Amino acid sequence: xxxxxxxxxxxxxxxxxxxxxxxxxxxxxxxxxxxxxxxxxxxxxxxxxxxxxxxxxxxxxxxxxxxxxxxxxxxxxxxxxxxxxxxxxxxxxxxxxxxxxxxxxxxxxxxxxxxxxxxxxxxxxxxxxxxxxxxxxxxxxxxxxxxxxxxxxxxxxxxxxxxxxxxxxxxxxxxxxxxxxxx
Numbered sequence: 001x002x003x004x005x006x007x008x009x010x011x012x013x014x015x016x017x018x019x020x021x022x023x024x025x026x027x028x029x030x031x032x033x034x035x036x037x038x039x040x041x042x043x044x045x046x047x048x049x050x051x052x053x054x055x056x057x058x059x060x061x062x063x064x065x066x067x068x069x070x071x072x073x074x075x076x077x078x079x080x081x082x083x084x085x086x087x088x089x090x091x092x093x094x095x096x097x098x099x100x101x102x103x104x105x106x107x108x109x110x111x112x113x114x115x116x117x118x119x120x121x122x123x124x125x126x127x128x129x130x131x132x133x134x135x136x137x138x139x140x141x142x143x144x145x146x147x148x149x150x151x152x153x154x155x156x157x158x159x160x161x162x163x164x165x166x167x168x169x170x171x172x173x174x175x176x177x178x179x180x181x182x183x
Contacts (some may be wrong), residue, residue: 002044002112005120006127007140008154009175015151016124023055025146032142032172033070039140040077044115047108049123050087053097055125056122061095084111086126105133128156137182142175 008016009026017023028036040046048056056078063075083097086104093099100107108130111119121127121136130136141154163183170177 002115003106003118003136003137004047004112004135005118005140006038006130006136007120007138007142008122008127009142009144010154011080011144011146011148011151013137013147013149014116014153014155015148016154018148018151021051021152025148026142026144027174028142029173030068030070032174035170035172036176037070039075040081040120042073042118043120044117045111045119046081046083047119047121048083048085049126050085050090051125052123053083053085053087053090053093057093060163063082065087104129105135107175108135109133118170124152124154127154131156132158132160134182139178139180139182141178141180142172143178144175161181 009023010016011025018025044164045148055177060078063072079095081094081096083095084107085093085097086101086107087099088101090099104126108121112135121130127136164180165183166178167181168179
């Protein structure tokens with residue numbers, strides 16, 4: 001069975017974007033960017049919600065030729081990686097993506113059962129729908145030294161606790177990685 005990771009840049013107070021939906025405060029340093037490139041390269045499939053897919057699709061397929069090599073590399077990785085996008089409003093997706101409209105929980109269960117590698121869920125709303133069903137196996141928080149005071153929380157209100165075990169910490173110039181697996 002595939003392992004599902006929920007990894008995201010998050011403010012110290014727990015938000016993945018600010019009140020205006022911006023994530024410009026999460027700009028990674030080169031070491032962290034390379035870490036993301038390597039991590040993304042190892043994925044079999046990326047599972048995205050609509051908002052994250054649209055945000056990624058605005059930039060990564062169109063990385064300027066004069067952008068740093070590390071960014072061009074991620075653009076190539078992102079466009080080539082198989083992606084599943086959950087949306088009821090999009091009519092089409094591109095760049096090796098498949099659009100699904102219904103029942104994210106059941107579809108993610110099928111995806112997990114369809115291999116033995118690693119997949120990642122991107123988008124706080126989609127991850128929030130999967131958490132109560134025990135579908136996320138690992139959480140990777142890239143905590144930025146920023147207090148936003150509001151925005152989209154990384155974690156939803158839950159009816160039951162999710163027990164986690166810290167398996168890795170790593171300091172980058174622009175964030176600290178906290179990596180947890182579900183107990």
